[in-house]
Amino acid sequence: MNFVSGPLPQNASAPLLALRSPINQFAYDYWKRKCGQRRMPTRDEIVPAEIVKILPHVFLLDVRQSPLDFRYRLIGTKMDEHMNGRYTGMWMSEIPHQAAPSRIWANCRQVALEGAPLAGDTPYVGRNKEFLTTEDLIMPLSGDGETVDMLFVTVGFV
Template sequence: MFAQMQYRSYSIAGMDIAGDNMQEDFDSLKSDMTKGLMAHWHQIKGHKPMASRLDFNPAEVEPQILPHIILFDVFYEPLDFRYRVVGTKVVRYSSRDYTGENLSDIEHQREGSHLWKMLKQTVLEQKPMVACSPYAGPQKDFMASEDVLMPLTDEQGKVRYILAAVDFLSR
């Protein structure tokens, strides 16, 4: 899923695959799962710049999207991210269940990795990020994962969580 990447952009079946190149063009989303969670995030944020964690209620998300969700905690000083919730499809198609683990403790996801850069950019820019990353998990039928990352704030408006949807694109 979120393996260490070589940082270059290339194309698979006409789709740009991001190395360091994260897309903000949501029209490029191929997956109903990523589109659906992105639409939900926009709905719950309303006219605010970002949705808050209190706005997000998993019971209001379409049931077929829930297995594709990851919720990350954001820590500052030093910056780090923890897998708070990992959906069942993400666990199934990853090399293991990362629930409860900090990225700084996972060798291929530490600072400098593609995933770390995407999460950090989401925090710094305080807006959703979209990426399509080469798939690096146990399933041979997948070529890439389509990822959307959306900031969620605490009561003071600081990004404390990142809500993500991951869908796996077949060869």
Template sequence: MLEFSYPEHQQLYDYWDSKRGDRFAPCRGDIDPIDFPHLLPNLCLYKVHRNPLRYEATLMGTRVVEIWGIDYTGKFVEDIVLGPVYDQVTEQFKYVVTHKEPTLNDLDASWLDKDYVKYSRLMLPLSENGTDVDRLFVSVVLLTRETT
């Protein structure tokens, strides 16, 4: 059971959960951004590629782009600067794909030397065929030095 510290994560999870019904995950077509416009700046969407397993950023919210300082849309995770948390992050992505369940992780970002020091990431699976995870629906909450 996930325990949410941030309302953005709880709201997105509740929406995702209502759309999946009795499936392990809704499909991309079940998700309508008009239903949660206030969450859009903090959302990302990744397409799952197989053989080899890779993750392509297909959507980066404006707040995420503003904070990271780079729009990673169209880039693969291995092209995104993740520094010392790269292995941890890719294992978390792989977990959602293989276990077909959401994850909630808090990660250190202090090594980036930005205004924020940590971020919280909710990853939710999406599935077109009802069997495989083909997209990751992600909410990112960045914690600045003032909020920690």
């Protein structure tokens, strides 16, 4: 499967039409509100009480810049149900189907290095065989406004 879209425009005020999932549309609108005039919000600005309806579909990934890797800090309950194992606390490099050069790794890498959100279709690898792909929305977070230190990810199953 190919990407649904490239990096999302930094000045977009409405959800992208390419986002098929209402979960991802809601998350993108929320992320943009939290950005304000900045490139990206901080982790502290993502308030669970404000996104209760999408929390089961959220991942938070820590970003280690050198060497580049991504650690699962939080996995929403719906996401946890569909994964092949318990990944909380694990680095993507430790998970064979997610390590580089997988598509999810490449997408996370792009967002971590460019500091811009990315929407894409990722082949589904998990317990539920009725899904073929997931629509992923990966949005950067930064404590200093420049370096991406966390990824705010939402997933819709297609």
